[in-house]
Amino acid sequence: MKPFPEQAPVLQFDSISYSPGTTRLFTQLSLTVPVGACSVIMGPSGAGKSTLLRLGAGLIPPDTGTIFFRGVNWNDLTDHDNALVRETLGFAFQNGALWANKSVYQNIELPYVYHRPKAPKKEVQEAVTRAAALAGIQSQLSLRPSQLSLGEQKMVSLGRALVMDPPVLFLDDPTGSLDAQSLEKLLGLFNDLKRQGRTLVLVTQDPTVTARLADRLVLMKGGTILTEGPFSEVTRNPDPEVVAILTSVLSQASTFSTDILDLLSIDHEGGGILK
Ligand code: ADP
Numbered sequence: 001m002k003p004f005p006e007q008a009p010v011l012q013f014d015s016i017s018y019s020p021g022t023t024r025l026f027t028q029l030s031l032t033v034p035v036g037a038c039s040v041i042m043g044p045s046g047a048g049k050s051t052l053l054r055l056g057a058g059l060i061p062p063d064t065g066t067i068f069f070r071g072v073n074w075n076d077l078t079d080h081d082n083a084l085v086r087e088t089l090g091f092a093f094q095n096g097a098l099w100a101n102k103s104v105y106q107n108i109e110l111p112y113v114y115h116r117p118k119a120p121k122k123e124v125q126e127a128v129t130r131a132a133a134l135a136g137i138q139s140q141l142s143l144r145p146s147q148l149s150l151g152e153q154k155m156v157s158l159g160r161a162l163v164m165d166p167p168v169l170f171l172d173d174p175t176g177s178l179d180a181q182s183l184e185k186l187l188g189l190f191n192d193l194k195r196q197g198r199t200l201v202l203v204t205q206d207p208t209v210t211a212r213l214a215d216r217l218v219l220m221k222g223g224t225i226l227t228e229g230p231f232s233e234v235t236r237n238p239d240p241e242v243v244a245i246l247t248s249v250l251s252q253a254s255t256f257s258t259d260i261l262d263l264l265s266i267d268h269e270g271g272g273i274l275k
Helices: 050-054 079-087 104-115 119-135 150-161 180-195 209-213 230-235 242-253 260-264
Strands: 010-018 025-035 038-042 065-071 089-092 169-170 199-203 214-220 224-230
Touching: 010 050, 025 050, 025 214, 025 224, 038 169, 038 209, 038 242, 050 065, 079 104, 089 150, 104 119, 104 150, 104 209, 119 150, 119 242, 150 169, 150 180, 150 214, 180 199, 180 209, 199 209, 214 230, 214 242, 224 230, 224 242, 230 242
Parallel strands: 038 199, 038 214, 089 169, 169 199
Antiparallel strands: 010 025, 010 065, 214 224
Protein backbone atom coordinates (compact mmCIF):
# COMPACT_ATOMS: atom_id res chain seq x y z
CA MET A 1 0.00 0.00 0.00
CA LYS A 2 0.99 3.66 -0.40
CA PRO A 3 2.69 5.37 2.58
CA PHE A 4 0.45 7.44 4.84
CA PRO A 5 0.31 11.11 3.73
CA GLU A 6 2.68 12.83 6.17
CA GLN A 7 0.46 15.58 7.50
CA ALA A 8 -2.83 13.70 7.31
CA PRO A 9 -4.88 14.01 10.50
CA VAL A 10 -4.73 10.94 12.69
CA LEU A 11 -8.52 10.83 12.55
CA GLN A 12 -11.13 12.40 10.37
CA PHE A 13 -14.81 11.64 10.86
CA ASP A 14 -16.87 12.91 7.93
CA SER A 15 -20.53 13.24 8.73
CA ILE A 16 -20.89 9.86 10.40
CA SER A 17 -24.05 8.42 11.86
CA TYR A 18 -24.09 5.42 14.14
CA SER A 19 -26.63 3.52 16.25
CA PRO A 20 -24.97 0.94 18.50
CA GLY A 21 -28.31 -0.55 19.56
CA THR A 22 -31.79 0.62 18.81
CA THR A 23 -31.04 4.24 19.69
CA ARG A 24 -29.13 6.66 17.47
CA LEU A 25 -25.90 7.81 19.16
CA PHE A 26 -24.16 9.90 16.46
CA THR A 27 -25.96 11.93 13.78
CA GLN A 28 -23.80 13.39 11.04
CA LEU A 29 -20.87 13.89 13.38
CA SER A 30 -17.71 15.41 11.93
CA LEU A 31 -14.39 15.78 13.74
CA THR A 32 -10.73 16.09 12.79
CA VAL A 33 -7.98 15.09 15.20
CA PRO A 34 -4.55 16.28 14.07
CA VAL A 35 -1.55 13.99 14.03
CA GLY A 36 1.04 14.30 16.80
CA ALA A 37 0.81 15.09 20.51
CA CYS A 38 -2.05 14.03 22.77
CA SER A 39 -5.74 14.58 22.20
CA VAL A 40 -7.99 13.84 25.17
CA ILE A 41 -11.67 13.02 24.65
CA MET A 42 -13.78 14.00 27.65
CA GLY A 43 -17.44 14.04 28.52
CA PRO A 44 -20.00 12.52 30.86
CA SER A 45 -20.64 8.75 30.90
CA GLY A 46 -22.68 7.71 27.89
CA ALA A 47 -21.50 10.68 25.79
CA GLY A 48 -20.08 8.29 23.19
CA LYS A 49 -16.35 8.59 23.90
CA SER A 50 -15.47 4.89 23.77
CA THR A 51 -17.65 4.32 20.75
CA LEU A 52 -15.98 7.19 18.90
CA LEU A 53 -12.56 5.72 19.68
CA ARG A 54 -13.61 2.28 18.43
CA LEU A 55 -15.06 3.74 15.25
CA GLY A 56 -11.84 5.70 14.71
CA ALA A 57 -9.80 2.55 15.14
CA GLY A 58 -11.86 0.79 12.49
CA LEU A 59 -13.11 -1.75 15.05
CA ILE A 60 -16.73 -0.98 14.15
CA PRO A 61 -18.05 0.63 10.96
CA PRO A 62 -20.36 3.67 11.00
CA ASP A 63 -23.86 3.29 9.55
CA THR A 64 -23.21 6.19 7.18
CA GLY A 65 -20.37 8.63 6.60
CA THR A 66 -16.64 8.07 6.27
CA ILE A 67 -13.79 7.65 8.73
CA PHE A 68 -10.20 8.27 7.70
CA PHE A 69 -7.28 7.04 9.80
CA ARG A 70 -4.07 8.87 8.84
CA GLY A 71 -5.67 9.82 5.55
CA VAL A 72 -6.80 6.29 4.75
CA ASN A 73 -10.49 5.44 4.47
CA TRP A 74 -11.10 2.31 6.56
CA ASN A 75 -13.75 1.28 4.04
CA ASP A 76 -11.39 1.28 1.08
CA LEU A 77 -8.90 -1.19 2.52
CA THR A 78 -8.35 -4.72 1.35
CA ASP A 79 -7.89 -7.27 4.16
CA HIS A 80 -4.16 -7.20 3.49
CA ASP A 81 -3.89 -3.41 3.72
CA ASN A 82 -6.23 -3.33 6.69
CA ALA A 83 -3.77 -5.55 8.57
CA LEU A 84 -0.85 -3.28 7.57
CA VAL A 85 -2.69 -0.17 8.75
CA ARG A 86 -3.70 -1.89 11.99
CA GLU A 87 -0.05 -2.64 12.81
CA THR A 88 0.53 1.10 13.14
CA LEU A 89 -2.24 1.53 15.72
CA GLY A 90 -2.15 0.25 19.29
CA PHE A 91 -5.46 0.13 21.16
CA ALA A 92 -5.69 -0.25 24.94
CA PHE A 93 -9.21 -1.23 26.00
CA GLN A 94 -11.06 0.18 28.96
CA ASN A 95 -11.88 -3.23 30.40
CA GLY A 96 -8.66 -4.86 29.22
CA ALA A 97 -10.46 -7.06 26.65
CA LEU A 98 -8.11 -9.93 27.43
CA TRP A 99 -8.38 -13.57 26.46
CA ALA A 100 -9.22 -15.37 29.68
CA ASN A 101 -7.68 -18.70 28.67
CA LYS A 102 -4.33 -17.22 27.64
CA SER A 103 -1.43 -16.09 29.81
CA VAL A 104 -0.40 -12.45 30.12
CA TYR A 105 2.52 -13.22 27.77
CA GLN A 106 0.18 -14.74 25.16
CA ASN A 107 -2.21 -11.80 25.45
CA ILE A 108 0.56 -9.28 24.82
CA GLU A 109 1.90 -11.39 21.96
CA LEU A 110 -1.44 -11.47 20.10
CA PRO A 111 -0.74 -8.65 17.58
CA TYR A 112 2.30 -10.61 16.42
CA VAL A 113 0.22 -13.79 16.10
CA TYR A 114 -2.27 -11.96 13.87
CA HIS A 115 -0.07 -9.56 11.95
CA ARG A 116 3.37 -11.19 11.81
CA PRO A 117 2.95 -14.90 12.46
CA LYS A 118 6.29 -15.61 10.80
CA ALA A 119 8.31 -13.20 12.97
CA PRO A 120 11.34 -14.89 14.60
CA LYS A 121 10.53 -16.15 18.11
CA LYS A 122 13.41 -14.15 19.60
CA GLU A 123 12.09 -10.90 18.10
CA VAL A 124 8.63 -11.61 19.53
CA GLN A 125 10.05 -12.48 22.95
CA GLU A 126 12.05 -9.28 23.04
CA ALA A 127 9.05 -7.20 21.96
CA VAL A 128 6.77 -8.79 24.59
CA THR A 129 9.39 -8.36 27.33
CA ARG A 130 9.94 -4.71 26.37
CA ALA A 131 6.20 -3.92 26.22
CA ALA A 132 5.53 -5.72 29.52
CA ALA A 133 8.34 -3.75 31.18
CA LEU A 134 6.93 -0.46 29.85
CA ALA A 135 3.52 -1.39 31.26
CA GLY A 136 5.11 -2.54 34.55
CA ILE A 137 3.81 -6.12 34.41
CA GLN A 138 7.03 -8.00 33.58
CA SER A 139 6.74 -10.19 36.68
CA GLN A 140 3.24 -11.38 35.76
CA LEU A 141 3.82 -12.81 32.30
CA SER A 142 2.88 -16.38 33.24
CA LEU A 143 -0.36 -15.48 35.03
CA ARG A 144 -3.90 -15.60 33.62
CA PRO A 145 -6.04 -12.42 33.47
CA SER A 146 -8.33 -13.73 36.25
CA GLN A 147 -5.34 -13.72 38.62
CA LEU A 148 -4.82 -9.97 38.07
CA SER A 149 -6.54 -6.89 39.47
CA LEU A 150 -8.57 -4.76 37.05
CA GLY A 151 -5.77 -2.17 37.04
CA GLU A 152 -3.24 -4.87 36.12
CA GLN A 153 -5.51 -6.22 33.38
CA LYS A 154 -5.59 -2.74 31.87
CA MET A 155 -1.80 -2.71 31.92
CA VAL A 156 -1.78 -5.98 29.97
CA SER A 157 -4.04 -4.35 27.40
CA LEU A 158 -1.59 -1.44 27.29
CA GLY A 159 1.34 -3.85 26.85
CA ARG A 160 -0.50 -5.45 23.94
CA ALA A 161 -1.08 -1.99 22.42
CA LEU A 162 2.65 -1.20 22.70
CA VAL A 163 4.07 -4.52 21.57
CA MET A 164 4.46 -3.61 17.89
CA ASP A 165 5.85 -0.20 18.75
CA PRO A 166 3.09 1.68 16.89
CA PRO A 167 3.31 5.40 16.06
CA VAL A 168 -0.33 5.89 17.11
CA LEU A 169 -1.95 4.82 20.39
CA PHE A 170 -5.65 4.88 21.24
CA LEU A 171 -6.11 4.57 24.99
CA ASP A 172 -9.57 4.08 26.50
CA ASP A 173 -9.47 5.15 30.15
CA PRO A 174 -5.97 3.74 30.63
CA THR A 175 -5.51 4.99 34.18
CA GLY A 176 -8.82 4.02 35.82
CA SER A 177 -8.39 1.60 38.78
CA LEU A 178 -4.67 2.41 39.18
CA ASP A 179 -2.97 3.29 42.46
CA ALA A 180 -1.15 6.62 42.73
CA GLN A 181 2.31 5.14 42.15
CA SER A 182 1.26 3.24 39.02
CA LEU A 183 -0.53 6.34 37.74
CA GLU A 184 2.63 8.41 38.14
CA LYS A 185 4.67 5.83 36.24
CA LEU A 186 2.12 5.68 33.47
CA LEU A 187 2.03 9.46 33.08
CA GLY A 188 5.82 9.32 32.72
CA LEU A 189 5.51 6.63 30.05
CA PHE A 190 2.85 8.56 28.11
CA ASN A 191 4.95 11.71 28.20
CA ASP A 192 7.95 9.71 26.91
CA LEU A 193 5.79 8.35 24.09
CA LYS A 194 4.74 11.90 23.23
CA ARG A 195 8.35 13.09 23.22
CA GLN A 196 9.17 10.27 20.81
CA GLY A 197 6.69 11.89 18.43
CA ARG A 198 3.88 9.39 18.80
CA THR A 199 0.23 10.38 18.57
CA LEU A 200 -1.92 9.61 21.60
CA VAL A 201 -5.72 9.73 21.50
CA LEU A 202 -7.01 9.18 24.99
CA VAL A 203 -10.40 8.85 26.67
CA THR A 204 -10.26 9.81 30.33
CA GLN A 205 -12.17 11.59 33.06
CA ASP A 206 -9.13 11.95 35.27
CA PRO A 207 -8.10 15.59 35.77
CA THR A 208 -4.47 14.70 36.54
CA VAL A 209 -4.18 12.80 33.29
CA THR A 210 -5.86 15.59 31.37
CA ALA A 211 -3.79 18.38 32.91
CA ARG A 212 -0.51 16.51 32.50
CA LEU A 213 -0.97 15.09 29.01
CA ALA A 214 -3.58 16.88 26.93
CA ASP A 215 -2.43 19.13 24.11
CA ARG A 216 -5.93 19.14 22.69
CA LEU A 217 -9.35 18.47 24.17
CA VAL A 218 -12.47 17.10 22.54
CA LEU A 219 -15.51 17.68 24.73
CA MET A 220 -18.51 15.43 24.08
CA LYS A 221 -22.06 15.35 25.34
CA GLY A 222 -24.95 13.12 24.30
CA GLY A 223 -23.33 11.93 21.07
CA THR A 224 -22.26 15.39 19.93
CA ILE A 225 -18.97 17.30 19.95
CA LEU A 226 -19.59 20.26 22.19
CA THR A 227 -16.24 21.86 21.43
CA GLU A 228 -12.72 20.84 20.56
CA GLY A 229 -9.34 22.48 20.12
CA PRO A 230 -6.09 23.24 21.90
CA PHE A 231 -6.23 22.57 25.65
CA SER A 232 -5.74 26.21 26.60
CA GLU A 233 -8.57 27.36 24.32
CA VAL A 234 -11.11 24.77 25.41
CA THR A 235 -10.42 25.25 29.11
CA ARG A 236 -10.80 29.03 28.78
CA ASN A 237 -14.01 28.73 26.77
CA PRO A 238 -16.59 30.83 28.68
CA ASP A 239 -19.60 28.98 27.19
CA PRO A 240 -21.63 27.98 30.27
CA GLU A 241 -22.30 24.51 28.84
CA VAL A 242 -18.59 23.90 28.31
CA VAL A 243 -17.77 25.16 31.80
CA ALA A 244 -20.56 23.01 33.27
CA ILE A 245 -19.28 19.87 31.58
CA LEU A 246 -15.66 20.50 32.45
CA THR A 247 -16.64 21.10 36.04
CA SER A 248 -18.98 18.15 36.37
CA VAL A 249 -16.81 15.65 34.52
CA LEU A 250 -13.68 16.61 36.32
CA SER A 251 -15.20 16.90 39.76
CA GLN A 252 -16.99 13.53 39.33
CA ALA A 253 -13.66 11.86 38.85
CA SER A 254 -11.50 13.99 41.08
CA THR A 255 -10.28 13.21 44.53
CA PHE A 256 -8.23 16.40 44.62
CA SER A 257 -8.83 19.08 47.15
CA THR A 258 -7.60 21.59 44.58
CA ASP A 259 -10.24 23.61 42.79
CA ILE A 260 -10.50 21.88 39.47
CA LEU A 261 -11.18 24.93 37.39
CA ASP A 262 -8.20 26.69 38.93
CA LEU A 263 -6.24 23.65 38.00
CA LEU A 264 -7.34 23.83 34.41
CA SER A 265 -6.70 27.51 34.00
CA ILE A 266 -3.11 27.19 35.23
CA ASP A 267 -0.33 27.79 32.76
CA HIS A 268 -0.43 24.29 31.34
CA GLU A 269 2.78 24.41 29.34
CA GLY A 270 4.69 26.20 32.04
CA GLY A 271 4.33 23.45 34.59
CA GLY A 272 1.47 24.15 36.94
CA ILE A 273 0.79 22.85 40.37
CA LEU A 274 0.51 19.26 39.24
CA LYS A 275 3.93 19.14 37.65
P1 ADP B 1 -18.85 6.77 27.03
O1 ADP B 1 -17.57 6.11 26.63
O2 ADP B 1 -18.87 8.23 26.76
O3 ADP B 1 -19.26 6.46 28.44
P2 ADP B 1 -20.04 4.87 25.20
O4 ADP B 1 -19.41 5.17 23.90
O5 ADP B 1 -19.52 3.69 25.97
O6 ADP B 1 -20.02 6.17 26.10
O7 ADP B 1 -21.59 4.64 24.99
C1 ADP B 1 -22.43 5.66 24.47
C2 ADP B 1 -23.85 5.18 24.44
O8 ADP B 1 -24.01 4.15 23.48
C3 ADP B 1 -24.31 4.60 25.76
O9 ADP B 1 -25.64 5.04 26.00
C4 ADP B 1 -24.25 3.13 25.56
O10 ADP B 1 -25.21 2.46 26.35
C5 ADP B 1 -24.55 3.00 24.07
N1 ADP B 1 -23.89 1.81 23.51
C6 ADP B 1 -22.57 1.67 23.30
N2 ADP B 1 -22.29 0.45 22.77
C7 ADP B 1 -23.49 -0.19 22.67
C8 ADP B 1 -23.90 -1.47 22.17
N3 ADP B 1 -23.01 -2.34 21.70
N4 ADP B 1 -25.22 -1.76 22.17
C9 ADP B 1 -26.13 -0.87 22.64
N5 ADP B 1 -25.81 0.34 23.11
C10 ADP B 1 -24.53 0.69 23.13
